[in-house]
Amino acid sequence: MSYNDNNNHYYDPNQQGGMPPHQGGEGYYQQQYDDMGQQPHQQDYYDPNAQYQQQPYDMDGYQDQANYGGQPMNAQGYNADPEAFSDFSYGGQTPGTPGYDQYGTQYTPSQMSYGGDPRSSGASTPIYGGQGQGYDPTQFNMSSNLPYPAWSADPQAPIKIEHIEDIFIDLTNKFGFQRDSMRNMFDYFMTLLDSRSSRMSPAQALLSLHADYIGGDNANYRKWYFSSQQDLDDSLGFANMTLARKAAEEHGQDVDALANELEGDYSLEAAEIRWKAKMNSLTPEERVRDLALYLLIWGEANQVRFTPECLCYIYKSATDYLNSPLCQQRQEPVPEGDYLNRVITPLYRFIRSQVYEIYDGRFVKREKDHNKVIGYDDVNQLFWYPEGISRIIFEDGTRLVDIPQEERFLKLGEVEWKNVFFKTYKEIRTWLHFVTNFNRIWIIHGTIYWMYTAYNSPTLYTKHYVQTINQQPLASSRWAACAIGGVLASFIQILATLFEWIFVPREWAGAQHLSRRMLFLVLIFLLNLVPPVYTFQITKLVIYSKSAYAVSIVGFFIAVATLVFFAVMPLGGLFTSYMNKRSRRYIASQTFTANYIKLKGLDMWMSYLLWFLVFLAKLVESYFFLTCL
Structure with missing residues (x-):
């Protein structure tokens, strides 16, 4: 981000928060990333008018002002003899001058290190003294004094590097992270900040980084926080709640109903508003602390990194502990x-x-x-x-x-x-997966092909058909034969639901209630079955009946409606709240397995047109080349 905006208005670095002015009073999350060439988010978050309060690293008792581990503090609340670990010396001063990095003589290397010179600089790319004599400050003076120039050189940076360093050290002392991992994560964090600061103001860089990791619409932690209903745990406590499936079975009550009965607004919309307000009120120190803790937890997670929502829970538990008097x-x-x-x-x-x-x-x-x-x-x-x-x-x-x-x-x-853990999906090797996983594919192709074939195969429902005579069937028989396609579509859905019962363990919270779906599917199956049965039973293929003729026509259009409904509606969305975006019940599955960007405007209509033409060409060709000839 340049200090000069696109309207050639000079950016005043002394404005509140050290942030550039927003257009139309929109918040950070409405405007963010446009300077980086990325897509803006859909909702606005952090209040652009919020002021950064540059204050000592107190944060309501987070930093012990008097004593930490028996070590004296200076006037700013930091250790008078800090444990510096960075690969720079804050300006390259000589020993005895203010700000001199005393890492080379005072830092204790990690006890869990596996080799290396104990007097190394501790950087990702260490700088050693000559002939293995340890870290030499004079060698460093020959290199750049600003290893993160975009962040360090800007006087409007909302928080100094020394302060960020203290936060990493403090978190390491509080949680027992490895020293070497701490140094790596600090360097990684500063590299992220420096990279963004080269394209935008430092305040905006920190804000956008916090948005990506913690508080933004696309941050995985925020998605998990609401998906797992941590806001209810914070306000009510899971221990005091009868949760979801058990609640429905015992009391006919789900989380949404419980939230509505309680005093206060515990809806998902209210929780998101409270989240935005909390993100707006964070100071730069708190944002750095959030990011540092997340990176330190991730940095030592090993294979647990492949379970990102598990890491989110660990981070949430660590945050609760960090903010507590304990x-x-x-x-x-x-x-x-x-x-x-x-x-x-x-x-x-x-x-x-x-x-x-x-x-x-x-x-x-x-x-x-x-x-x-x-x-x-x-x-x-x-x-x-x-x-x-x-x-x-x-x-x-x-x-x-x-x-x-x-x-x-x-x-x-x-x-x-x-x-604790169990299989959330029974990975059985069977062809039955094709029915459940591709049910709509079979319905679209199988049902339509049945209707095509039934219409063009009158000999199957013409009694005593003679080819030389080529007598035609009753009109009611032809309508009824095509209407059997609705029976086929309903039967495929019933099979898909039965197999889902086999594949998805009922003890998994994401497993849908299938009893109600099965009941409605059976009713739709019978609704499609009755008209053809009645028609063929009354007419006996040769007796003309007005009632049978009317019923057969109605049955055909019921079959068409059934086909269209089952073709566009996912199996999980049938007769359940799964597709309800504002319901808490299945928000996790929607977030992590069915989270797609919706097209709007011309893009949406062009997509509709594309698929309409694809299916039109496919179905017309199928009719003339597979069944008509």
Whole structure:
């Protein structure tokens, strides 16, 4: 972003928040990324008029102002003797001058490092002194004094690099992250900020980065937060709620009904408004802290990175702990490696145990079919729904959601993961998958082809047909024969639902209620079956009947309506709230499996025209070349 906008108006760096003016008073999330050439989001978020409050790193008690780990603080609230780990010295000063980086003499390398010069600079690309003598500041003076120039050189940066560094160190002490991982994530974070700062103001760079990772419409954490109904956990607590399937079975009540009965507005719309207000009120320090914690958690996640919603839950638990007095009042640092050993390793071992076992001191692959292996998807989908999160239990059977939110992160290491996860989909090798997964394909082709064939095969429903005479059937028989296509379409849907009962375990929270769908499908099947049966039963293929003729015509149009309805409506959307975008019940499945960008305006109509022409050409050709001739 240039300091001069597109209207040649000079950008005043002293304006509130250090951000450029927005057009029409729109918020950040309405205008964002246009300077980067990316698509804007659909909703506006962070208030552009919100002021950045440059204040000491206090954040309502987040940083211990008096003492941290027994080390004295300076006037700004930082350790007078900071643990600097960056690969620069804040200007290349000589020892004894303010701001001099004392990393080379005071930083204790990671106890979990695996080699390397302990006196290295700690950078992603370390700078060593001559002949292995350790880190030499004079060598660094020869290189750039500003390793992140776009961010560092701008006086309007909402937060200084030293402050960001302190946040990373503080989080590492509070959660027990590895020092080397911390340095890598700091360098990665600063690279992201610096890259964006070269194209926009530093304040906008930090804001957009926070939007991408945490608070924006496209941020995976925000999607998961609302999909798993964490807003209700924050306000009501899952322990106090009868959740979804169990609630419906026991009390005929779902989450939407429960939210409507409670005092206050717990609707999804109100939750999103509260989320936006919270994002608008964040200070630069809080945004950096959110991003730093997320990156530090991700940086040591190993294979758990393949379960992004699981990481979101870990991050949410860590945030609850970080903002609690339990964390703020803790004086001693957490031992290095605690997060990796206590939180990640048990999950990693569970995932590994599904595929490998130890035999003669070596890991060998298990003789286990894939339909019995609990894989990444099964682990990840547990965290999509509050019912899945409620399954997380300890050895004594206590649920994780039954303990206070601020204590859950500390208890993750005690979870019996082997009793928590299960297969969310039965991966059975069978051709029956073709019926469930491609039901609409079979309905469109099979039903229409049946109608074509029935109409052009009168000999099948002409009694005592003689080819030389070529007598024609009753009109009612021809209408009724074509109407059987509706029976075929309904039967395919019934089979698809029956097979879904087999493939999707009922204990998974994302499994749809199939009983009601099956009931309606049977009724539609009978509605399509009655007219042809009545017609052929009354006419006996030779007796003309006005009533049978009328019923056959009505039956045909019922079949056409059935065909169109089943062709455009997904199986999961039949007679359920699955397609209701404002319902909480299946919002996770909508978000993570059926989240498509909707076309608008001319693009939408051109898409309709394209598919209309495709099917028109396909069906016309099929009629003349497959059934008519």
